[in-house]
Amino acid sequence: MDHLSFQNRIQVxxxxxSKSERKIAAYxxxxxxxxxxxxxxxxxxxxxxxNSTLTRFCQKLGYRNFIEFQTxxxxxxxxxxxxxxxxxxxxxxxxxxxxxxxxxxxxxDLDTFVSRIHQANKIVIFGLGSSGLTASEFxxxxxxxxFTSSAMTDxxxxxxxxxxxxxxxxxxxxxxxxxTPEVVSACRIAKSVGAQIGLLTQxxxxxxxxxxxxxxxxxxxxxxxxxxxINSQMPxxxxxxxxxxxxxxxxxxxxxxxxxxxILFHRxx
Numbered sequence: 001m002d003h004l005s006f007q008n009r010i011q012v013x014x015x016x017x018s019k020s021e022r023k024i025a026a027y028x029x030x031x032x033x034x035x036x037x038x039x040x041x042x043x044x045x046x047x048x049x050x051n052s053t054l055t056r057f058c059q060k061l062g063y064r065n066f067i068e069f070q071t072x073x074x075x076x077x078x079x080x081x082x083x084x085x086x087x088x089x090x091x092x093x094x095x096x097x098x099x100x101x102x103x104x105x106x107x108x109d110l111d112t113f114v115s116r117i118h119q120a121n122k123i124v125i126f127g128l129g130s131s132g133l134t135a136s137e138f139x140x141x142x143x144x145x146x147f148t149s150s151a152m153t154d155x156x157x158x159x160x161x162x163x164x165x166x167x168x169x170x171x172x173x174x175x176x177x178x179x180t181p182e183v184v185s186a187c188r189i190a191k192s193v194g195a196q197i198g199l200l201t202q203x204x205x206x207x208x209x210x211x212x213x214x215x216x217x218x219x220x221x222x223x224x225x226x227x228x229x230i231n232s233q234m235p236x237x238x239x240x241x242x243x244x245x246x247x248x249x250x251x252x253x254x255x256x257x258x259x260x261x262x263i264l265f266h267r268x269x
Contacts (some may be wrong), residue, residue, distance in 0.1 A: 007220070123142060125174060170196045172197070184207045199215045
């Protein structure tokens, strides 16, 4: 993941950072211009840390050294014109978040995720709250493609269903935090009876990433820095679109979906 932006490196590798290193990260997020121009000594002084701490910080985020960190930070931090109108602003946020999301998806991980769906006898998608709506959308697509799939958005049903899986079944958890207690509990039960676990999430090194067999990482809307932008599911939908596209490259999946839509439209007409 050498191509990741600074914000995405924080998202992926941030759990490895010490308290002092997190201070450096917070300073850079708040003062990117100063971080791009400061010497290593000046940046260490500004953050109340040391040169050695700054070096470890750079290495933990995947940079070879401080010089590479500053060079790449400068390259990605070209002045951005902030749109004044709401519609332009939202369009800009979409572009930024989706660009960030595309960095985080490893094509090999996407292929593995798609293969597990093809190989599964039964697929159940877990999600709560807004992620439950995303789980339902994902399920509808899989059903149209001919997969035996269902969405579980009720915590009691999740736990009941989890004990009934077999090793050829696939659970897909949708959780931005990767720590939703009810989803974690249900996935642990499913894992204990041999089911495969797929995960769509924003965060690394969480309880769910430790359980999951396949993980796809989504972007983080907080990178926009605007608390009024609340579409937390958009990066997850980007992943679902990518998975759906790869699945529909399969002739059978595509034919099943075409047939399902023909029946649906004929009934509605």
